[in-house]
Each structure stands twice: as C-alpha cells, then as structure tokens.
Amino acid sequence: MALIVKIEAIRRRGDAVTVLAPLSSDVANYLCRAHLPLALDSLGVAHDFGAVGEHFVGDALVELARVDDPDSINGLARSVYKHAAMQDKDMAVKLHDAVCEAGENALAHSRTGHGYVMAQRFPRVNKFEFAIGDSGVGLLTTLGPRGAQTYDEAILLAVTPGVTATDEPTRGYGISTIRQGLDSVGGTLTIASGDAYRTFSGSDQGQPGVVVGLQEGVLLYSSIRTR
Amino acid sequence: MVEITLPRLVGTRDAARELVEDAFRRAETSNEERIRLFARAVLSAAPSFVDELVASLARHGVSEIDVFGDSEDLLSKLDDAANRQEGSVRIVSGSRLTNA
Numbered sequence A: 001m002a003l004i005v006k007i008e009a010i011r012r013r014g015d016a017v018t019v020l021a022p023l024s025s026d027v028a029n030y031l032c033r034a035h036l037p038l039a040l041d042s043l044g045v046a047h048d049f050g051a052v053g054e055h056f057v058g059d060a061l062v063e064l065a066r067v068d069d070p071d072s073i074n075g076l077a078r079s080v081y082k083h084a085a086m087q088d089k090d091m092a093v094k095l096h097d098a099v100c101e102a103g104e105n106a107l108a109h110s111r112t113g114h115g116y117v118m119a120q121r122f123p124r125v126n127k128f129e130f131a132i133g134d135s136g137v138g139l140l141t142t143l144g145p146r147g148a149q150t151y152d153e154a155i156l157l158a159v160t161p162g163v164t165a166t167d168e169p170t171r172g173y174g175i176s177t178i179r180q181g182l183d184s185v186g187g188t189l190t191i192a193s194g195d196a197y198r199t200f201s202g203s204d205q206g207q208p209g210v211v212v213g214l215q216e217g218v219l220l221y222s223s224i225r226t227r
Numbered sequence B: 001m002v003e004i005t006l007p008r009l010v011g012t013r014d015a016a017r018e019l020v021e022d023a024f025r026r027a028e029t030s031n032e033e034r035i036r037l038f039a040r041a042v043l044s045a046a047p048s049f050v051d052e053l054v055a056s057l058a059r060h061g062v063s064e065i066d067v068f069g070d071s072e073d074l075l076s077k078l079d080d081a082a083n084r085q086e087g088s089v090r091i092v093s094g095s096r097l098t099n100a
Helices: A002-012 A025-033 A036-042 A070-085 A089-109 A139-146 A151-158 A174-184 B013-026 B047-059 B072-083 B094-099
Strands: A061-067 A115-122 A127-134 A187-200 A207-225 B003-005 B034-038 B064-068 B090-093
Touching (some): A002 A207, A025 A036, A061 A070, A070 A127, A070 B013, A089 A127, A089 A174, A089 A207, A174 A187, A174 B047, B047 B072, B064 B094, B072 B090
Parallel strands (some): B003 B034, B034 B064
Antiparallel strands (some): A061 A115, A187 A207
16 A cells, blocks of 8 residues: 555656566565555556466455545445444444545545555454555645644544544545544554554554654554454 | 335445445435434445444434344444534434344
8 A cells, every 4th residue: 555655756856757666476476465556557667576367355355446536436436335244233334434434534625636445354363453544645635724733643633532624524534433443343443644654553643643744635544453 | 204224234435435326316415414224134244334324324324323123333433423424414213222
C-alpha cells in the first residue's frame, strides 16, 4: 500500500518510475496475487513482474483495489466484511465501518479523489490486516487550519472526536469511532502521514514513530488478532 | 408516512443521502415530521452513514425517527447523530421501550 501511493505521487510529479520485482519469487508471486502489477499498469509504470496466472485465492485476500467513488467503497467494504465474517462477525462489523470511514476520508480530503484498499486474512496465525491509503496532500495540509503544526499533531487531531477539515459541525467522528471500534475487537490502528506515524491500541495517545522517508498522503493500517 | 428500510451493510454518506431522497420521492413529499426506520436487517452501519442519515432527515424537517428492529450499536450511533443535531431530532426505539 505504501509503495503504490508513493509511486502514484512520483508519477503525478511527472517523473518516470520503473519497479523491479523482488528477487524472492514467493514475494513477487504474492505481490502479483495482490494485483500490484495491475495497479502499476494503471499508473503507466514500467515493471518486470512476470505473468502470474490468476487463480482462486480463496477467502483470504481482498486484492489491492482503487476506490474512486462511494459505490466502490461500499463494494469493497462489503467484500472485507464477507472475508472477515468467516473468522469473527464482531470484527467484520468493525472492519466494514473502518473501510467505509477511511475510504470516504480518502475521497473527501486527499484532493486526489481516490484511494486504495487492501485486506488480508491470516487464518493460521489468527490475524486480519487491512490498509487504506491515498497519495494526496496528507494530514498536515488538511488539519493545519485546525491548529496542527506537525504531522504528529495532525495525526492526534485526526483521532480527536469532532475535529474535521470541513466546516460542518456534525463531521469529524468517523476516525475516532473506528479507532474505538477496532480497539473493542482487539485491533490496533496505525495512521501514517508525512514524517510521522502513531499506533493506537486502547484509549491512550498511541505510540508515536518516525516514518523513514515520507509517507505520501495518509495511510491507515489495522491489525486484528482473531479468535 | 415516509418509511426507510436499511440494508444489511450500510456505509457511506452518499448511500445515506440516496436512501433518504428515495424514500421522500416514493412518499411524494418533501417534508415530514416523523418517519419510520426499519433496521432489522442491519449487520453494520458506519458512523458517518448514520450521521448523514439523521442530518439528511433533519433537512427534510424530520424531528422524530421511529426505529424498528435496531441493535444496541445502531441505536447508540443514532443517538449520537441526533445529539449533533442539537436536539432537533429525537430517536424513538421500539426495543428501548420494550427493554425499559
């Protein structure tokens, strides 16, 4: 996810990009099954991923997909629900909500008009992960007018109930609610933007970290231990 | 009376607006004080969907939403969304009356 939004941002600046497939055939095949080469093709990015035959990947993977409009968000959220419900229905509900909220945020605030979603179930280690990213302006630009002076402050504002980049008083509750929801099913939520990230687990301020390089736009990632 | 039946999985603000506008179109009215919301099928409703649902209903003059078949989770989201309308919308739940 971080890779595709980074490449998209570079392409938007007009620079040429060539992506070399990983040397490990396992990793390369995984990325093919996750549809990374298709996403690169759609951005006009040269790559040397070989052709991997499409085969049924079961209920374990929601491939990397672009969301352009509310309908595509609803469709992917339903798909994530279906995959997660096989393991845990409570978790599936929270994931559905999270994809909807984060997907709408990407459409509304990234200023690119789209984002990317990917999810995966790991039944052998009882884990479910999903990520939503965009290559847009990032949280400091959208929440700077609300008082954020650093990316880290912007991340904290993003999870504060009622804080929104819009002027509508009823907005700004989505990310804080999905944070609570994911926490209630034992999941963590990591938000990365610019040079900062925070991983939230429980109701505290989360664990801060520094992004090596810069995270384009906003990346939300969640990992949930399943039953 | 305007009646809205929520689907199993409801997510985006756009979907909420569409549901409300469709319901008012079907009822051939643009303003209603009280509506019925059937929520028996709902498995999950994203907070922004619920927020927009209540806000869209408020824009049509709705001051009371009678909810049927709601879950605790949905009811809590509806209450939160109604509170953000500064008291102009009231949520009335059959299950809450039954459980009281």
